[in-house]
Amino acid sequence: MTCAVLIVAAGRGTRAGGDLPKQWQPLAGRRVIDWTVERFRTQPDVQNIMIALHPDDIEAYSAPEGVRTTQGGASRAASVRAGLEALEETGCTRVLIHDVARPCVSAALIGRVLGALEDGARAAAPALAVTDALWTGEAGRVTGTADRSGLWRAQTPQGFDFADILAAHRAYDGEAADDVEVARAAGLDVVIVPGDEDNLKITHPPDFARAEAILRGKMDIRIGSGYDVHRFGEGDHVMLCGVAIPHERGLQGHSDADVGLHALCDAIYGALAMGDIGRHFPPSEPQWKGAESHVFLRHAVALAREMGFGIGNIDITLVCEWPKIGPHAEAMRGALAEITGTGITRISVKATTSERLGFTGREEGIAAMASVLLVAQ
Numbered sequence: 187m188t189c190a191v192l193i194v195a196a197g198r199g200t201r202a203g204g205d206l207p208k209q210w211q212p213l214a215g216r217r218v219i220d221w222t223v224e225r226f227r228t229q230p231d232v233q234n235i236m237i238a239l240h241p242d243d244i245e246a247y248s249a250p251e252g253v254r255t256t257q258g259g260a261s262r263a264a265s266v267r268a269g270l271e272a273l274e275e276t277g278c279t280r281v282l283i284h285d286v287a288r289p290c291v292s293a294a295l296i297g298r299v300l301g302a303l304e305d306g307a308r309a310a311a312p313a314l315a316v317t318d319a320l321w322t323g324e325a326g327r328v329t330g331t332a333d334r335s336g337l338w339r340a341q342t343p344q345g346f347d348f349a350d351i352l353a354a355h356r357a358y359d360g361e362a363a364d365d366v367e368v369a370r371a372a373g374l375d376v377v378i379v380p381g382d383e384d385n386l387k388i389t390h391p392p393d394f395a396r397a398e399a400i401l402r403g404k405m406d407i408r409i410g411s412g413y414d415v416h417r418f419g420e421g422d423h424v425m426l427c428g429v430a431i432p433h434e435r436g437l438q439g440h441s442d443a444d445v446g447l448h449a450l451c452d453a454i455y456g457a458l459a460m461g462d463i464g465r466h467f468p469p470s471e472p473q474w475k476g477a478e479s480h481v482f483l484r485h486a487v488a489l490a491r492e493m494g495f496g497i498g499n500i501d502i503t504l505v506c507e508w509p510k511i512g513p514h515a516e517a518m519r520g521a522l523a524e525i526t527g528t529g530i531t532r533i534s535v536k537a538t539t540s541e542r543l544g545f546t547g548r549e550e551g552i553a554a555m556a557s558v559l560l561v562a563q
């Protein structure tokens with residue numbers, strides 16, 4: 187048994203607003219379509235993914251590996267028909283048909299539909315029983331209460347025996363709310379499996395924020411903290427958060443002793459559970475002598491990217507009596523933004539004295555603390 191997926195994405199999203207059709211609009215760091223496609227690309231039970239696109243969009247879309255596109259039609263049913271025709275040559279025996287506008291679909295829900303097909307159903311679809319009271323209304327006034335028993339809210343993906351649903355679509359004329367309607371018109375029996383409140387269809391403008399909250403809630407996020415100290419010695423400047431600040435003394439260290447960048451590197455390595463700066467750049471190795479610390483930070487950021495994470499935000503606190511940090515904080519934020527490739531509004535650099543207490547109070551050295559949030563991309 188081989189299972190294909192057909193994602194219908196040829197609509198214009200007129201109700202969703204915005205300058206672009208909803209599938210091309212940004213959502214939690216990607217486009218809506220990217221989330222939806224990724225949900226199925228990571229499904230081990232799926233062999234072919236076909237996307238039905240509007241003719242205006244086909245050239246501009248660069249499909250990820252293993253994903254093919256075809257031209258959709260003027261209605262949802264026409265787009266499904268076109269997609270099924272394009273899939274026929276793959277020889278798939280089952281197909282899941284899904285709206286591009288449902289980017290929050292879970293692996294568990296997909297599994298329930300596939301499970302019903304595996305158990306022998308020739309058609310299965312997710313739905314939620316209607317739980318709110320249902321009214322009729324006119325001119326802003328309630329005119330009655332309707333019976334909600336036996337009513338369901340239909341979702342996708344809807345799963346079918348491939349030959350059955352292709353034949354059903356070929357025999358169907360006109361518009362249909364979904365493929366279950368087409369299947370039933372052909373006499374197919376459709377099994378209902380439990381839907382998921384999170385599997386919303388982006389239809390109106392506020393749905394983007396709801397979908398974003400759902401996706402961000404499901405995201406892998408990592409928090410990391412770092413701490414570093416360097417003592418004062420001979421010199422005429424200190425390097426702090428990538429900025430050279432004139433000072434009557436310098437900071438001592440194997441590298442340029444940028445205590446702020448070192449604390450941030452440790453925060454990133456910590457969030458990744460990948461040790462600390464000393465593990466990646468051992469002080470025993472002469473090649474790092476006098477090294478500029480942005481090299482270390484670029485390495486930490488690249489490692490995070492390789493492991494699938496981007497930076498959500500950075501917060502650094504420097505602890506010293508002198509130099510005063512305030513006049514340099516903006517330059518430091520700028521340097522951190524450049525080195526890490528993070529928007530400056532997500533970067534904070536602040537400072538405190540330790541009220542002349544301890545080694546920072548005695549001006550023997552500078553301490554730095556850093557926190558970072560890494561977000562799976």
Ligand SMILES: Nc1ccn([C@@H]2O[C@H](COP(=O)(O)OP(=O)(O)OP(=O)(O)O)[C@@H](O)[C@H]2O)c(=O)n1
Nearest residue numbers: 194195196197198199200201260261262265286
């Ligand atoms: N000619 C069409 C119309 C709709 N769809 C797809 O069918 C799904 C459900 O339709 P809907 O939410 O109504 O999307 P749109 O038609 O894009 O939205 P609107 O009705 O607001 O214009 C969407 O994934 C949409 O891209 C399609 O592939 N081809």
Ligand SMILES: C[C@](O)(CO)[C@H](O)COP(=O)(O)O
Nearest residue numbers: 285340341342363364365387
């Ligand atoms: C297929 C569907 O998602 C099931 O709920 C829905 O019918 C398609 O969207 P539309 O708003 O009805 O076009």
